[in-house]
Amino acid sequence: MTAAQVIRSEWTKIRSVASTVWTLGLAAVVTIALGALISLLFKNQWSDLSEKDRLSFDPTYTSFAGMSLGQLAMIVFGVLVVSNEYSTGMIRTSLAAVPQRGTFLACKLAVAAGLAFAVGIVTSFAAFFLGQAMLGGHSTSIGDPGVLRAVLGGALYMTLIALFSMGVAAMLRSPMLSLGILMPFFFLISNILGAVSATKKIARYLPDQAGSKIMQVVTPVDNDTPYGPWGGLAIMVGWVVVALLGGYVLLKQRDA
Amino acid sequence: MIELEGLTKRYGDKMAVNHLTFTVRPGIVTGFLGPNGAGKSTTMRMMLGLDRPTAGDVRIDGQHYDRLKDPLKYIGALLDAKAMHGGRSAFNHLLCLAQSNGIPSSRVHEVLDTVGLTAVARKKAKGFSLGMGQRLGIAGALLGDPRILMFDEPVNGLDPEGIHWIRNLMKSLAEQGRTIFVSSHLMSEMALTADHLVVIGQGRLLADTSMADFIEQNSRSYVRIRSPQRERLLDVLYAAGITAVQAGGETLEVDGGKAEQIGELAAQHHLVLHELSPQQASLEEAFMRLTAESVEYHAHSDTPAPSGLPAGAPPDSSAAAWGDGWQEGRS
Numbered sequence: 001m002t003a004a005q006v007i008r009s010e011w012t013k014i015r016s017v018a019s020t021v022w023t024l025g026l027a028a029v030v031t032i033a034l035g036a037l038i039s040l041l042f043k044n045q046w047s048d049l050s051e052k053d054r055l056s057f058d059p060t061y062t063s064f065a066g067m068s069l070g071q072l073a074m075i076v077f078g079v080l081v082v083s084n085e086y087s088t089g090m091i092r093t094s095l096a097a098v099p100q101r102g103t104f105l106a107c108k109l110a111v112a113a114g115l116a117f118a119v120g121i122v123t124s125f126a127a128f129f130l131g132q133a134m135l136g137g138h139s140t141s142i143g144d145p146g147v148l149r150a151v152l153g154g155a156l157y158m159t160l161i162a163l164f165s166m167g168v169a170a171m172l173r174s175p176m177l178s179l180g181i182l183m184p185f186f187f188l189i190s191n192i193l194g195a196v197s198a199t200k201k202i203a204r205y206l207p208d209q210a211g212s213k214i215m216q217v218v219t220p221v222d223n224d225t226p227y228g229p230w231g232g233l234a235i236m237v238g239w240v241v242v243a244l245l246g247g248y249v250l251l252k253q254r255d256a
Numbered sequence: 257m258i259e260l261e262g263l264t265k266r267y268g269d270k271m272a273v274n275h276l277t278f279t280v281r282p283g284i285v286t287g288f289l290g291p292n293g294a295g296k297s298t299t300m301r302m303m304l305g306l307d308r309p310t311a312g313d314v315r316i317d318g319q320h321y322d323r324l325k326d327p328l329k330y331i332g333a334l335l336d337a338k339a340m341h342g343g344r345s346a347f348n349h350l351l352c353l354a355q356s357n358g359i360p361s362s363r364v365h366e367v368l369d370t371v372g373l374t375a376v377a378r379k380k381a382k383g384f385s386l387g388m389g390q391r392l393g394i395a396g397a398l399l400g401d402p403r404i405l406m407f408d409e410p411v412n413g414l415d416p417e418g419i420h421w422i423r424n425l426m427k428s429l430a431e432q433g434r435t436i437f438v439s440s441h442l443m444s445e446m447a448l449t450a451d452h453l454v455v456i457g458q459g460r461l462l463a464d465t466s467m468a469d470f471i472e473q474n475s476r477s478y479v480r481i482r483s484p485q486r487e488r489l490l491d492v493l494y495a496a497g498i499t500a501v502q503a504g505g506e507t508l509e510v511d512g513g514k515a516e517q518i519g520e521l522a523a524q525h526h527l528v529l530h531e532l533s534p535q536q537a538s539l540e541e542a543f544m545r546l547t548a549e550s551v552e553y554h555a556h557s558d559t560p561a562p563s564g565l566p567a568g569a570p571p572d573s574s575a576a577a578w579g580d581g582w583q584e585g586r587s
Contacts, residue, residue: 002358009356016348017341089339092306093396096333097356099305099322255307 006098006107014081014111023077024115027158028123031070035127038065039134046138058218059140060150063131067154067212068187070123071161074116075182078165081112082247083175095256105248109166116162117155124154146217149229153214156233161186164207164240170247211236257282258303258331258404258437262312265298265459272298274459275312280437282403285430287450287467288439291547295459296439297335300408304333316404326357331404332397337389342382346373346392349381353396367395387418394425404435411445423449443543447471457547474542479515481508482531483522492525493518506530 014020039062042049049057085091098104128151132139140147169178186208193203203209204225213225213232227235258280265273273295280286290296301307303314305321316324316331324330340349350364368374371391376384381392390410397405407426411419426449430436440446446453446467453470455463463470483489486506493500493510498518500508510518515534522529 005358006356009352012348012352012355013341013344016345016352017343019343084341088341089336090341091339092301092304092335093339093353094356095306096304096335097328097353099324099327253308255301 003103003107006103007111009098010108010111013108014115017084019080019084020077020115023073023080024119027070027073027077028119028126030073031064031066031123031158032127032130034066034069035063036066036130036134039063039131043135043138052221056218056220057138058216059132059135059138060128060147060217061215062135063128064124064150064154064215065131066127067157067215071158071208072183072187074158074161075165075186076179077116078112078162079169079175079178079182081108081162082166082169083173083178086173087175092256101251102248105170105251109163109244112166113159113163117159120155120158121152123158124151127154140217144217146229150215150217153229153233157211157214157236160211160233160236160240161208164236164243167240167243167245167247171243171250205235207236207239210239257317257435259315259318260299260303260312261314263299263302263309263314264311265295265302265307266310271459273302273309276456276459276461277312278454278461278464280404280435280454281452282435283430283433284451285426285436285438285449286452286454287446288437288454288456289443289446289543290439290441290456290462292441293458294441294456294547296441296456297408298459299456300333300335300406300437300439303406304331304335326359326400328353328357328359328400328402330400330402331406332400332402333406333408334390334393334397334410335406335408337386337393340381340389340392340396343380345378345380346384346395347377349392350395350399354399357400359400363399363401367398370398371395386413387415390414390418390422394422402434404437405429407436407438409439409441411440411442443540444538447539455543455546457549462546470542471539474537474546475539476537476542477512478535478537479510479512479518480531480533480535481510481518481529482506483508483527483529485527488525489522489527489529492521492527496521509535 039059042057042062046054085094095101095104128142128147132141142148142151165178165182168182169175172178172181190203190206190208193199193206194209210227210232213227214229216229225232260276260278263273263276264271276295276299288296288299298307302309303316303321314321316327321327321331344352346368347364350367351361353359354361354364365374365377368377371394373388373391373395376388381389384392394407394410397407407422410422410426414422426436426438430451438446438449450467452466453463454461465473480503481489481500483506486508489508490500493508496517498510498514500510503509515532519529519532522532
């Protein structure tokens with residue numbers, strides 16, 4: 001049993017189910033289209049913006065505005081890649097073929113994360129260039145300081161969101177339970193906590209809020225975030241590592 | 257060869273598998289028999305390293321399952337025909353299993369052909385009937401051309417044609433010298449396929465014996481007699497030292513194979529017999545006698561008196577002893 005064999009096997013698994021195509025496809029389309037739409041709205045309403053808003057306007061981050069919705073499809077992708085094994089009973093067949101559970105999980109994660117990154121990088125560049133085209137005169141260039149980092153960061157962000165979801169799904173096993181926790185968390189709870197002043201300081205350390213810092217190029221005017229773009233990404237990586245370790249430990253101990 | 261030593265699995269207070277010790281020997285079909293809920297599937301899952309034993313040990317060819325390099329080449333298992341992703345085609349399901357164990361994809365075509373699914377190889381598994389799903393599961397078990405094959409209730413829910421196919425497949429696999437370990441809750445099914453029997457009830461070993469010995473020890477033979485002169489016949493039999501049991505109406509039953517002797521006695525005393533026929537109790541009855549105490553879900557509430565079964569009862573000797581013990585408990 002070598003890791004290369006298991007990687008090939010996991011690649012066959014991931015490419016042979018329909019959910020991979022539609023979740024990743026949806027993640028790309030929603031992120032790109034919504035980013036373009038919001039960029040267009042900003043351009044058309046530029047004259048209505050306040051002076052403060054114009055000063056802190058971030059054309060790169062604006063073109064990634066679709067990420068808040070597109071990441072939900074990425075969460076579904078991550079959850080299904082892992083929990084499909086449990087909901088179908090395939091896990092028993094899989095673990096009988098690959099009883100080294102650590103190898104099994106690592107190869108599954110590597111294949112899914114690799115695919116998520118590939119989709120992420122295409123999505124990220126497409127969202128950026130399409131968004132800049134929509135912004136017209138208010139756009140930025142890929143060569144400007146920090147912009148390339150933000151665009152590559154967009155791909156990393158999508159990959160990490162998918163990995164975090166895989167870790168949570170590995171712990172919870174049930175797709176409905178995993179989605180029922182992750183979807184409202186990333187779509188609602190994180191935003192609400194970030195908007196309420198009492199919880200704002202804590203919410204900054206949530207995986208999505210810390211991680212999305214990597215996509216910002218222009219620092220907001222009244223910014224007091226205690227970490228930079230890479231610091232934020234590191235916080236998100238921390239969350240991902242904890243989720244994956246939890247999933248690994250439980251997989252190792254549990255009966256299949 | 258599969259060796260179990262004191263294998264135990266406990267879920268909370270419930271002992272699912274209780275100190276099982278037996279060996280599945282190579283080159284024969286070993287039937288793994290027990291009523292529903294006896295712990296057969298749990299035992300098989302522990303053999304494959306899917307469930308962790310609470311205590312004890314199980315080894316495949318001397319090794320723990322998770323130490324096997326490319327396990328599908330040692331042991332192929334059909335545990336649950338539905339243990340597959342329904343959205344994946346039959347071909348891709350087998351391909352991903354083959355790749356994980358370094359088995360060439362040409363082998364996927366071979367096993368699909370063996371089980372007769374070549375025509376639907378590109379169809380999604382969720383559209384498969386139970387029988388087709390079972391065939392796909394068996395194809396997965398055969399993939400690595402393993403020396404050991406394990407089937408959990410393979411004929412469950414199949415139509416007669418499918419049952420016939422699986423029976424023949426198991427026989428031909430055993431003829432090739434492979435080790436076959438097959439579970440069932442039907443004694444009649446085992447009688448047709450198995451050479452050796454391991455019987456469990458409530459997770460405990462009840463018998464570990466060859467099929468021939470099991471039949472000899474457990475199939476009670478008796479003579480059924482019907483006579484209009486039943487009372488006189490009973491006296492005559494009693495005088496000759498033969499014990500007869502009344503079995504309702506005019507019918508008497510005499511244990512053992514004494515039909516000739518009884519016929520001659522009746523002739524000497526000018527007694528009319530309407531029936532004198534040697535009978536053989538079915539293996540199904542023998543199995544039910546053996547496991548009667550350990551059936552978990554009785555259809556009625558009057559459970560038989562519990563008896564003190566020693567954990568890991570010694571094999572071979574236990575079969576007859578168990579039947580006897582049960583009868584004593586009832587009388």
